[in-house]
Amino acid sequence: MQCPHYDAGRCHSCTLLEIDYPTQVLDKERHVAALLAPVLADKSADGSTDSSTDLSTGSALTWLPPVSSAESAFRNKAKMVVSGTVAEPVLGILDRAGHGVDLTDCGLYPDALQASFAPLAAFVTRANLEPYQVSGVGKRAQQRGELKYLLVTLSPDGELMVRFVLRSQEAIARIRKHLASLQAELPALAVASANIQPAHAAVLEGDLEISLTERTTLPMRIDDITLDLRPQSFFQTNTAVATELYRQASAWVSEFDPSSVWDLYCGVGGFALHCAAPGRAVTGIEISAEAVAAASGTVEKLRDGVGAARFRDVTFAAGDATAFAIGPDAPELPEMVIVNPPRRGIGTDLAQWLETSGIEHVLYSSCNATTLAKDLAAMPSLRPVRARLLDMFPQTSHYEVLILLERV
Numbered sequence: 001m002q003c004p005h006y007d008a009g010r011c012h013s014c015t016l017l018e019i020d021y022p023t024q025v026l027d028k029e030r031h032v033a034a035l036l037a038p039v040l041a042d043k044s045a046d047g048s049t050d051s052s053t054d055l056s057t058g059s060a061l062t063w064l065p066p067v068s069s070a071e072s073a074f075r076n077k078a079k080m081v082v083s084g085t086v087a088e089p090v091l092g093i094l095d096r097a098g099h100g101v102d103l104t105d106c107g108l109y110p111d112a113l114q115a116s117f118a119p120l121a122a123f124v125t126r127a128n129l130e131p132y133q134v135s136g137v138g139k140r141a142q143q144r145g146e147l148k149y150l151l152v153t154l155s156p157d158g159e160l161m162v163r164f165v166l167r168s169q170e171a172i173a174r175i176r177k178h179l180a181s182l183q184a185e186l187p188a189l190a191v192a193s194a195n196i197q198p199a200h201a202a203v204l205e206g207d208l209e210i211s212l213t214e215r216t217t218l219p220m221r222i223d224d225i226t227l228d229l230r231p232q233s234f235f236q237t238n239t240a241v242a243t244e245l246y247r248q249a250s251a252w253v254s255e256f257d258p259s260s261v262w263d264l265y266c267g268v269g270g271f272a273l274h275c276a277a278p279g280r281a282v283t284g285i286e287i288s289a290e291a292v293a294a295a296s297g298t299v300e301k302l303r304d305g306v307g308a309a310r311f312r313d314v315t316f317a318a319g320d321a322t323a324f325a326i327g328p329d330a331p332e333l334p335e336m337v338i339v340n341p342p343r344r345g346i347g348t349d350l351a352q353w354l355e356t357s358g359i360e361h362v363l364y365s366s367c368n369a370t371t372l373a374k375d376l377a378a379m380p381s382l383r384p385v386r387a388r389l390l391d392m393f394p395q396t397s398h399y400e401v402l403i404l405l406e407r408v
Contacts, residue, residue, distance in 0.1 A: 001014075005101065011093060011101055013093070014395035015396055016394075031369065035370060035372070036369070040061055062386045063386075063387050063389075064248075064388040065388075066388065070240065073111070074241075076237055077237050078106075079151055082149060083099070087125060088125075092106075116188070116189075127178045129147040130144070131145050146170055147165070151165065159189075161192070164195070165195045166194055167198055171194075179192060190213070191213055192211075193210060193211050194210045196210070209290075220235055220268075223274075227269060227273070228294040228297045230291070230294040232291075233268050238392045241392045244390060245270075245365065246274040248402055249271055254277070256335075256360075259335055260335050261275055261280065266284030266286045268295050268298070269284050269295030269316060272284040273295075282313065282315070283315055285318075285320075285321050285324045286316070295316040299311050299315075321341070322347065325353050326349060333358070336359065336362070336363070337354065338362075338363040338365070341371075343368040343371065345374060351375045355378065355381055363404055365400065365402050369401055376403075384403050384405055387402065388402050389401050
């Protein structure tokens with residue numbers, strides 16, 4: 001992918017841009033294999049690590065062919081820092097000097113996302129949304145302006161969710177006043193909200209989300225399941241690769257046909273719903289109440305449609321995954337567990353619980369192979385038997401890996 005911003009030194013977010021894409025994917029496979037090699041050596045009866053390093057079928061671990069992505073225009077979400085002035089807002093990033101860099105033509109965004117940026121910039125001017133900025137340092141630092149970010153999400157069907165991340169609620173009335181004009185210029189806009197983040201901190205969002213439209217969810221269609229995405233819910237940024245991730249997980253779960261499954265860190269229910277089957281009890285646990293509300297809304301709709309029996313025994317609850325599994329009120333053990341944790345991994349307590357639980361099969365979906373390897377080392381009785389790399393983040397060193405663990 002050629003990028004004028006990279007070539008000019010304005011943006012180096014795509015750290016692997018100078019490496020051809022097939023090599024990027026191969027390097028990522030080698031990276032995760034190297035991280036897992038010591039774990040596989042500890043788990044292997046003969047100490048061999050061949051199956052982890054040659055990326056082929058071996059006695060310990062079978063690597064399936066990687067899932068590659070489109071090299072460009074693959075992102076379904078744009079996080080645009082708003083800088084400049086009310087009259088001439090800049091949507092993109094800040095450089096090291098704190099100056100705005102216009103990335104409205106970034107090659108990572110599909111045409112439908114790129115087309116939304118000009119109407120949004122015009123709306124910033126029309127609604128008099130002063131871009132947020134900080135001058136000075138330390139105790140003398142002064143904050144001014146209201147609009148910090150524009151977060152724009154594109155559904156597979158071309159609809160948009162727009163979130164205004166604001167310093168306060170001061171601009172809400174003006175946004176509401178002019179919102180109809182934005183919807184007229186941007187007919188794909190289906191959901192709009194304002195997130196209030198008063199702190200000057202690295203944390204992108206605040207706790208308060210204010211709905212600005214009647215609709216509050218964006219439908220994200222993945223094969224025959226449409227997930228409801230709420231503003232504060234997480235969804236993978238690469239829809240095409242996320243589809244393959246859920247397909248692979250569903251295939252592995254179906255092979256063992258468990259009567260019960262826990263989906264821990266379930267988000268909006270992607271794994272849980274794709275792995276549902278008639279007569280199979282599936283429980284999704286997620287710390288975000290917004291995500292659980294979205295997942296619960298999705299399953300209610302699915303129960304009213306064709307194939308309703310598949311989703312009859314799917315339930316979601318808000319809570320900490322580790323506390324749910326090891327707490328005194330934990331329900332009867334499932335036959336299979338899926339974990340899809342954030343970058344920090346599942347942690348020592350949950351790993352030790354899985355190790356001693358007696359559960360035969362675990363699916364681990366990881367976006368950080370370093371914490372994945374640490375977690376696997378804490379579960380010596382659960383052996384990795386199959387793995388697949390899914391390149392969710394081309395042009396960067398990040399990736400997703402799905403691993404099937406089997407008790408030995």
